[in-house]
Amino acid sequence: MNVYVEGVLALMGINILLALSAYAILATDRLSLGNAGFMAIGAYVSSYLSVNLGWGLLPAFALGGLTAAAVGLLVGLPVLRLQGIYFVMGTLAFGEIVRTFFQNFEPTGGAYGMRGMFGTSLGMIYACVAVFLALFLAYGMARAGLAADAVRDDDEAARSIGINVVAVRLLSFAWGALIAGVAGALFAHYALYIESGNFNFLVSANAVLFVILGGVQTVWGAVVGAIILSLLPEGFRFLADWRLTAYGFILVAVMALRPEGILTRGMLRSLRRLLARTA
Amino acid sequence: MLAQQIVNGITLGSTYALIAIGYTLVLGVLNKLNIAHGELFMVGAFTGIAVARMGAPLAVSLLAAFVLAGLMAVVIERTCFYPLRNASFLSPMLSTIAFGILLQNLATQFFGSDPSRFPDTGASFQLSLGTLSVSAIHIAILATAFGLMIGIDLLVRRTRWGIALRATSDDPETAAQQGMHPSRVTMTTFFVSGALAGVAGMLTTLVYSQVTPHIGIRQGLIGMVAMVIGGLGNLRGAMIGGLAIGLVETMNDAYFSAGYRDLVIFSIFFAFLIFKPEGLFPAHRSS
Amino acid sequence: MNRNGRTIISLIGVLALAFAADVCAQKPSGSEVRIGVVVPVTGQAADVGKREAIGAQAAADVINARGGVGGVPIKLYFADEGTNPQEAIGAVRKVAGDDKVLAIVGPHYSGTAEATFPLGNRLKIVQVAVASSKPGVAKANRPYAFRNTLTEDKIGEAVVKAAKQRYGLKRVAIISDTKDAVARSLGMGVLPAALQVNGIEIITGKDPVTFQNGDAQFTAQVTRLKSLNPDGIALGALGPDALNIILEARKQGMTQPFFGTAPLMEGNLPERGGKAVNGTFAGSVWDSTLDDPASSAFKAAYAARAKTMYPGAFTQNPDYYATNAYDAVFMMVEAMLKTGVQNRADSLEADRDRIKDYFSKLRNFKGVASTGFNDDGDGVKNVIVTEARDGRWRPVASR
Numbered sequence: 009m010n011v012y013v014e015g016v017l018a019l020m021g022i023n024i025l026l027a028l029s030a031y032a033i034l035a036t037d038r039l040s041l042g043n044a045g046f047m048a049i050g051a052y053v054s055s056y057l058s059v060n061l062g063w064g065l066l067p068a069f070a071l072g073g074l075t076a077a078a079v080g081l082l083v084g085l086p087v088l089r090l091q092g093i094y095f096v097m098g099t100l101a102f103g104e105i106v107r108t109f110f111q112n113f114e115p116t117g118g119a120y121g122m123r124g125m126f127g128t129s130l131g132m133i134y135a136c137v138a139v140f141l142a143l144f145l146a147y148g149m150a151r152a153g154l155a156a157d158a159v160r161d162d163d164e165a166a167r168s169i170g171i172n173v174v175a176v177r178l179l180s181f182a183w184g185a186l187i188a189g190v191a192g193a194l195f196a197h198y199a200l201y202i203e204s205g206n207f208n209f210l211v212s213a214n215a216v217l218f219v220i221l222g223g224v225q226t227v228w229g230a231v232v233g234a235i236i237l238s239l240l241p242e243g244f245r246f247l248a249d250w251r252l253t254a255y256g257f258i259l260v261a262v263m264a265l266r267p268e269g270i271l272t273r274g275m276l277r278s279l280r281r282l283l284a285r286t287a
Numbered sequence: 288m289l290a291q292q293i294v295n296g297i298t299l300g301s302t303y304a305l306i307a308i309g310y311t312l313v314l315g316v317l318n319k320l321n322i323a324h325g326e327l328f329m330v331g332a333f334t335g336i337a338v339a340r341m342g343a344p345l346a347v348s349l350l351a352a353f354v355l356a357g358l359m360a361v362v363i364e365r366t367c368f369y370p371l372r373n374a375s376f377l378s379p380m381l382s383t384i385a386f387g388i389l390l391q392n393l394a395t396q397f398f399g400s401d402p403s404r405f406p407d408t409g410a411s412f413q414l415s416l417g418t419l420s421v422s423a424i425h426i427a428i429l430a431t432a433f434g435l436m437i438g439i440d441l442l443v444r445r446t447r448w449g450i451a452l453r454a455t456s457d458d459p460e461t462a463a464q465q466g467m468h469p470s471r472v473t474m475t476t477f478f479v480s481g482a483l484a485g486v487a488g489m490l491t492t493l494v495y496s497q498v499t500p501h502i503g504i505r506q507g508l509i510g511m512v513a514m515v516i517g518g519l520g521n522l523r524g525a526m527i528g529g530l531a532i533g534l535v536e537t538m539n540d541a542y543f544s545a546g547y548r549d550l551v552i553f554s555i556f557f558a559f560l561i562f563k564p565e566g567l568f569p570a571h572r573s574s
Numbered sequence: 575m576n577r578n579g580r581t582i583i584s585l586i587g588v589l590a591l592a593f594a595a596d597v598c599a600q601k602p603s604g605s606e607v608r609i610g611v612v613v614p615v616t617g618q619a620a621d622v623g624k625r626e627a628i629g630a631q632a633a634a635d636v637i638n639a640r641g642g643v644g645g646v647p648i649k650l651y652f653a654d655e656g657t658n659p660q661e662a663i664g665a666v667r668k669v670a671g672d673d674k675v676l677a678i679v680g681p682h683y684s685g686t687a688e689a690t691f692p693l694g695n696r697l698k699i700v701q702v703a704v705a706s707s708k709p710g711v712a713k714a715n716r717p718y719a720f721r722n723t724l725t726e727d728k729i730g731e732a733v734v735k736a737a738k739q740r741y742g743l744k745r746v747a748i749i750s751d752t753k754d755a756v757a758r759s760l761g762m763g764v765l766p767a768a769l770q771v772n773g774i775e776i777i778t779g780k781d782p783v784t785f786q787n788g789d790a791q792f793t794a795q796v797t798r799l800k801s802l803n804p805d806g807i808a809l810g811a812l813g814p815d816a817l818n819i820i821l822e823a824r825k826q827g828m829t830q831p832f833f834g835t836a837p838l839m840e841g842n843l844p845e846r847g848g849k850a851v852n853g854t855f856a857g858s859v860w861d862s863t864l865d866d867p868a869s870s871a872f873k874a875a876y877a878a879r880a881k882t883m884y885p886g887a888f889t890q891n892p893d894y895y896a897t898n899a900y901d902a903v904f905m906m907v908e909a910m911l912k913t914g915v916q917n918r919a920d921s922l923e924a925d926r927d928r929i930k931d932y933f934s935k936l937r938n939f940k941g942v943a944s945t946g947f948n949d950d951g952d953g954v955k956n957v958i959v960t961e962a963r964d965g966r967w968r969p970v971a972s973r
Contacts, residue, residue, distance in 0.1 A: 093318075093519075299791070492790075
């Protein structure tokens with residue numbers, strides 16, 4: 009396969025994972041602008057394990073993701089107590105702290121970054137996408153998933169029927185952290201080189217934008233949004249210089265004209281009916 | 288040297304204060320964050336550079352930065368906030384993220400991603416007060432920034448706009464009934480917040496030599512930090528917060544290590560959010 | 575002679591002929607010989623990178639004017655590395671994988687090279703970095719990593735010695751980057767060592783004044799430097815940052831001289847800094863005032879190409895980075911001709927290895943400012959100490 013095409017597909021896969029991680033938290037009606045921090049944790053931990061300690065890829069990736077999830081639990085506890093804007097800013101602060109931490113942390117390269125990783129293949133990336141997506145769909149149909157929906161739609165009502173809102177949010181937060189961590193591990197071993205600047209605020213912001221554009225109501229929205237926004241800059245290559253500007257315009261336009269995103273629950277239902285009819 | 292570093296810190300902090308004030312104004316009137324606020328700083332900087340490159344005197348560049356950044360803020364309000372006023376709480380803020388990215392890409396388009404500098408303004412004199420050394424530009428920054436801060440304070444407390452602003456943020460419905468057009472109040476507020484950020488952008492670039500299209504990300508974040516430390520929704524708190532961060536950053540670079548600069552600042556930010564989210568000077572009304 | 579003897583002799587004859595034919599068939603086949611050029615044309619080092627690109631293309635022009643590589647024209651495949659390891663990795667992947675080049679000129683910095691060299695080893699393709707000068711980088715990445723540059727420790731010693739001679743330095747303060755790989759190793763390793771060797775006291779001891787590459791302002795740092803009252807200041811910095819530091823220092827009333835090594839020569843410091851930077855010392859391996867035959871030929875080829883490729887104020891005059899790229903292309907062509915590179919689709923790996931093997935033994939190359947590589951894969955060159963004066967870098971002394 010053409011190296012260029014492979015690169016686009018690989019990054020698209022990682023973007024889908026990032027979108028899923030943002031979705032996990034958005035689905036409980038909380039906006040996290042710090043998922044790049046979890047991605048960084050997954051990336052650096054897995055890289056240290058595989059490069060410095062000689063671990064195999066699978067265990068390194070797994071521990072990278074789990075470390076991110078553990079940090080998610082630890083940080084989630086105090087941060088999830090914050091309301092509205094404060095929560096957003098709290099996640100933002102977290103993301104920046106992680107980034108600047110790795111910028112100074114010598115054992116993983118500090119400002120020079122870390123190199124020597126390799127091994128991620130397209131197959132690996134999309135296998136992870138498939139697994140996480142399946143888990144999301146299974147969860148959505150289980151009782152726990154319905155609880156999350158309830159939490160998203162109405163906090164008070166959910167609490168009144170006995171749902172532990174805090175627990176649901178915390179677990180979703182850690183779940184999102186896990187996915188972001190795995191995305192980071194895959195990214196590090198694909199890019200062959202990482203540095204703290206790879207995990208900045210823009211990465212967190214983009215993860216959220218994927219979901220918003222695709223539609224925050226269903227998990228497919230995250231997938232669709234990530235695919236479209238990954239391919240758009242490539243599709244715009246004929247615009248040469250104006251490529252990124254056009255990309256920005258599209259983002260703003262969609263937000264203003266269709267804030268619920270491309271895929272809504274209603275649209276999904278219509279699509280399903282359409283598919284059922286043609287089957 | 289300590290006295291000199293304090294002067295350095297306050298000068299830097301006054302630019303941060305201008306950004307924080309703008310952030311607070313919008314937060315106060317809409318209870319929402321304009322995450323593209325940092326980009327208004329960047330817009331002001333590049334406007335100033337572009338106008339100066341055409342040969343205009345510094346005062347004209349400053350005015351241009353003021354006006355254009357202010358207008359851009361109004362555009363943000365009309366594009367990201369007004370159409371989404373009935374959508375979910377998060378939507379407008381997300382839209383501003385997108386708008387910020389658009390502005391960064393536009394700036395890259397027109398100015399390139401490499402740092403841009405202000406054309407040379409010629410000689411600047413140094414004022415020596417004992418062991419302190421203050422340049423004309425530093426004095427200009429301090430004067431402009433403090434002048435604007437005092438001006439905003441007066442405007443908010445004494446003018447009709449200021450009263451309308453506070454009324455609208457306290458209770459939009461009653462304010463509307465009283466004849467204060469919330470839409471107009473909001474747009475004016477955005478203009479002022481953008482103009483302040485734009486001036487900060489131009490002053491910073493003038494003194495500190497260079498700017499890139501992505502500089503707004505950090506400046507916006509610092510503004511947010513200053514706002515929270517000072518006290519969300521409190522104008523004077525925002526000013527103090529900005530000055531405080533300027534001092535922290537300068538002392539860190541002078542006595543500690545530049546590499547840890549942002550780690551220190553964002554850790555303080557996080558600590559405040561968790562332990563003292565109302566900031567050093569809590570606003571007396573609930574936000 | 576009996577029939578067996580005649581058969582044996584004929585067999586040997588045939589074998590000999592076949593062998594001779596093989597050796598004579600050293601000319602490459604195909605319609606073009608491909609070399610990759612991965613240098614920054616955007617990002618912090620864009621101006622230098624463009625000069626490097628022009629230098630490489632100028633070499634290709636000269637070679638093609640002479641008939642190409644054994645009759646086959648050379649074509650350079652450019653990919654922007656953006657002064658950014660991430661993009662550089664993508665660029666190397668592209669020229670090696672999609673464009674299938676035989677060898678790569680580039681990347682630029684040490685920070686970038688440290689990321690792409692391991693990839694080059696995995697892809698088994700030679701890279702010749704054109705500005706990486708942090709000690710040890712090529713050594714850690716044998717066998718496919720090469721650098722047509724002189725490592726900083728050698729330049730540092732020469733520069734400090736010359737600066738001490740000119741300015742009578744006894745006590746020096748160091749200001750160092752904490753972010754960029756080369757600048758940091760200069761400020762924390764190379765410059766302190768060079769100062770010690772020359773018997774100069776380092777006022778800042780083991781803790782230099784610090785900043786981050788790309789910082790927008792340096793007031794705090796310069797204030798601290800000023801309070802230390804040094805005779806001179808050593809810059810562990812890249813050109814653009816050094817410029818800002820010196821300008822801020824002059825603003826705060828400091829008159830002491832500054833000095834650094836090769837990275838100072840980027841960023842157009844003398845052009846942009848004017849009077850404020852006069853007297854700043856740096857180090858180089860070539861100077862555009864040299865007029866030996868090789869330098870003159872290079873300057874002519876460069877000037878011709880610079881008219882149409884990235885024309886502009888900052889690419890008009892070649893610097894030594896451009897000679898590194900120019901010489902690198904010639905080295906590759908020499909390798910191809912001498913090792914019989916075949917340039918067929920199925921000989922790609924073998925051809926790349928031939929170039930690698932030739933480079934590991936290249937000691938007597940006759941280039942503009944290059945003589946080949948040492949055992950570590952680094953370049954061997956002469957040092958020219960330069961100072962900024964009246965808008966240009968001018969040579970001070972040469973060893």
